[in-house]
Amino acid sequence: MAEKYGPIFTIKMGVYRALVVSSWETAKECFTTHDKAFSGRPKTLASELLTYDGAMMGFSPYGPYLAVKVRKITTVELLSNYRLEKLKDVRESEVRAFLKELYKLWDDNRGGASKSKGNMVLVEMKRWFGDLTLNIVLRTIVGQTVGYITNVEDEESVKGWKKGLKDFFHWTGVFSVSDALPFLRFLDLGGHGKAMKKTAKELDLAVEDWLQEHKRKRAAGIVKGKEDFMDLMLDVFDNDAEAVQGGDSDTINKATSLALILAAQTRQQ
Template sequence: MEASLFSILYPLTTSILLIFLITKLLFPKNSSAKYKLPPGPWKLPIIGSMHHLMGDHPHLRMRSLAKKYGPIFHLKLGEVDLMVVTSPQLAAESMKTHDVNFAARPQFLSRKMILYNSDLVFASYGKHWSQLRKICTLELFSNKRVKFLKSIMEEEGHNLVEKIRLADGSPVNVTEMLFAVANTTITRAAFGKEFAHQERFLSTIKETFKYLSGFNVADLFPSLNFLGDISGLKSKLDRVHRVLDVILNEIFQEHERKNANQDRSTDEEDIVDILLRLHKDGGKDVPITMESVKGVILDLFLGGTETTAATMDWAMAELIRHPEVMHKAQLEVRRAMNGRAKITEDDINNLPYLNMVIKETLRLRTPAPFLVPRHSTETVELGGYTIPAGSRMVINVWAIMREQNGWDDAEIFLPERFENNQFEFIGTNYQYIPFGGGRRVCPGINYAMSSMENVLANLLYHFDWKLPGRQNPRELEMKEVSGLSLTRKSDLFLIATPHN
């Protein structure tokens, strides 16, 4: 009986949905005909341009489309108008000239449900965003706070070295170790220590990566609210959200009990302590809700673990492929250390070539090929075309940072290219924007750079590295996998020989 009823209702429901979609999308209320939109590829009913993104990584497909249609082109993804920017000039125009207009974010179902609709990265531009941004800049990632966090980085760098020593000449999974140290460092920075449910928390965070990356049908048809239900996405997001919420509540309760029984200076606070204190004090203009506290904490893990670890992993792979660069970086670190056992903050500040290695890795192997999508609040002109209000925009920084007109030997790993120029991470030169630019530039740049410099300096100082067996370094596989970050497809296994 139940099977028979299902066999009737399922095709009936599907047919009704299909008719609804066709009617809505073949006869839309479309005012874009009066605009001079950027050019773009041909479209199909309902799905629009989605088929043009099939068969390869999105950043590669979009670079190919840019070569055909120009530095800004238009894609129709379901109901969504997406403008894709692939030149530094138009990136500057959008994030500098029209910064306020493009400071808004599109609203995604996954963000609303997992990140409490109250985080910083995806927050709508306004007072709430300004308040959270100020907290991150002045409290969580100020120079003073990062200096305090460097003691954690130094300890974790030392722990990593000791784990590698235990391998005693056997191949070590460098990729796995780099992701582990990135997770442990941010965990200690956020919570003060490792905790009981850490493994479950981190595995759930990893699961959220796939929901926050890529295209979800519910986000491409925002007027059809029921798609999140019938696709099963809402139930998956709700399950992940509940797991994270329970763990975060336990962590917060433990911090409140601990802080009630002892007096601590603000210098000794971890990130949860700071956010709970600000929540208790209340905001001057906008109150800091518990949802905001949780959203910011999740931002730290989603934005500060995989991207950092992936960058270090790409850096080690490129160093293996370029032994002359590896030797030069090792020589710099070892001269600066002069035989001392542990690397400190002062040592890191005297390693300009290592800084160039990281800069070049972020250029050639950026873990974030697109900046977080933006939303046009008003109709504006960009590159001679009209961008209607409500359009979404992404900037293909992967393509920009490999642009042949802007970089000599753009496809070659060459840290020396940064030796005599002033490229910085703060997003003022739009030819080089691995951390974004404008009002939405990443507030955690100092933390990310310090963390990567510390780990890589330890690896280069304490060990000599080579591939197992007779593998040719130049033939090391460098295939990539797209997700929330762009990571290496294969784990990097290396043999570490302790350096005397």
């Protein structure tokens, strides 16, 4: 189509018009000279149902909320060199716990069927490293861990929530008919809307529990040795009402915390 219509042209996608760019020179101009014009994000069924109606970073409309407030809070309170160094012991303690659980798994199973193979135990390291990464991120963001799955009971206890993380990436990448033809949304063709609502509910239940636990501890005056990111967000919103930008502070806290957890999970997809 580029040979016929040139390096830049538009096409209709349902009721919307989409811009197609096929040359690097034009693409560079779009994201440099006209970067603000291309910084907006279309509102889709997934962004509405899975990201607290666009409150999550990466799905928020471009503006003061995304460009200044939340990004600044995240950069300063979580990703700064000072903060990363302060949380160094979290990473170290989780690595120690990881090695301890791995050794325990070997010690508990080396006398079984694997004994004839020199006391070796078969271990799915991809899952173990995935749990290690997730535990470090969870402790940093919400002060929680999911532990390390060593038996069926452990797996069942976190299966639903971890599946929700995977389903999030699946549904945000799915094209729904209602994204192109909004007037057909009520039909929920393909059942995408129903499935997205289920995934959103699973994730929100977990994040809501963590948020309420943080609030209960703060109300009880429990002083923690090291505050996690959710604690810091609560402090920011308590001390700076303008940071909410007219939104709900709890929703922004949950959306931002969940976005950071999901961002870490993309490394394992």
